Amino acid sequence: MEKLGDKLGMTRNITKEKLLHKGAEASLFYGHWFGKEVIFKHRIIKDYRIEQLDRKIRTVRTLNEARALIKVKEYRINTPQVYEIDTESSTIIMKYISGSKLKNLIKTLNISKKKEIFTNLGRIIAILHINGHIHGDITTSNIILTSSEDIFLIDFGLHDYSDSIEDKSVDIHLLKRVLISSHGDDFKLCFNAFLEGYKSEYRERGNNAYNDIIKNISIIETRGRYVKKENRL
Numbered sequence: 001m002e003k004l005g006d007k008l009g010m011t012r013n014i015t016k017e018k019l020l021h022k023g024a025e026a027s028l029f030y031g032h033w034f035g036k037e038v039i040f041k042h043r044i045i046k047d048y049r050i051e052q053l054d055r056k057i058r059t060v061r062t063l064n065e066a067r068a069l070i071k072v073k074e075y076r077i078n079t080p081q082v083y084e085i086d087t088e089s090s091t092i093i094m095k096y097i098s099g100s101k102l103k104n105l106i107k108t109l110n111i112s113k114k115k116e117i118f119t120n121l122g123r124i125i126a127i128l129h130i131n132g133h134i135h136g137d138i139t140t141s142n143i144i145l146t147s148s149e150d151i152f153l154i155d156f157g158l159h160d161y162s163d164s165i166e167d168k169s170v171d172i173h174l175l176k177r178v179l180i181s182s183h184g185d186d187f188k189l190c191f192n193a194f195l196e197g198y199k200s201e202y203r204e205r206g207n208n209a210y211n212d213i214i215k216n217i218s219i220i221e222t223r224g225r226y227v228k229k230e231n232r233l
């Protein structure tokens, strides 16, 4: 039987055309899959790991990410449709989402648009959390906005299942840090809008766990400062 790994780039129906991004874990290619515009997310071999272990890690992570991308669609969260999973070459073939990364878009948005987008993002992350999903890497590079202003979440490589307050706060705390470090001027406005959306979604479902989750973000920050002080000694 022909394996997808061998097929990639070898048949006219599946073509990898352009390297878009090379991350620590994966290379992302743009291409076509039976006439559709797609992204190939290919987890790369790590030579420093024992071969068998490396293969296992890549397989597990590929499957986890693909499952999460598919699973969260149940809650009407926009994620790229998964077309094919190939554990042999640890590749996910998914729909190419045409749009802009939130990272590059923020500076072009007016205040009310920023508020609107971040409020919606807060609602989306609340839906994930209420259903026991942790995205694991909520950065402005992992959010794509389409021309019709739909918000797409991508990069579920660090996705996990959890119902703990701590894990949910850590998820949000990462976004907070990214906003401070990469979008400092917009941090307050965007993060407050995010929290408003997050709280609203919880409240509307009669769930007040958001109080503890948001409170815990400050506790995490206190711990961070403590660690930094320790390092200085």
Ligand SMILES: Nc1ncnc2c1ncn2[C@@H]1O[C@H](COP(=O)(O)OP(=O)(O)O)[C@@H](O)[C@H]1O
Pocket: 020, 021, 022, 023, 024, 025, 026, 028, 039, 041, 080, 094, 095, 096, 097, 098, 101, 141, 142, 144, 154, 155, 156, 157
């Ligand atoms: N489905 C997709 N549609 C369009 N662009 C994508 C898609 N998936 C990934 N990308 C682009 O590739 C980049 C890296 O993908 P990502 O899954 O975040 O990999 P990494 O784990 O290396 O961060 C994203 O920031 C985005 O620009």
Ligand SMILES: [Mg+2]
Pocket: 141, 142, 155
């Ligand atoms: Mg990413």
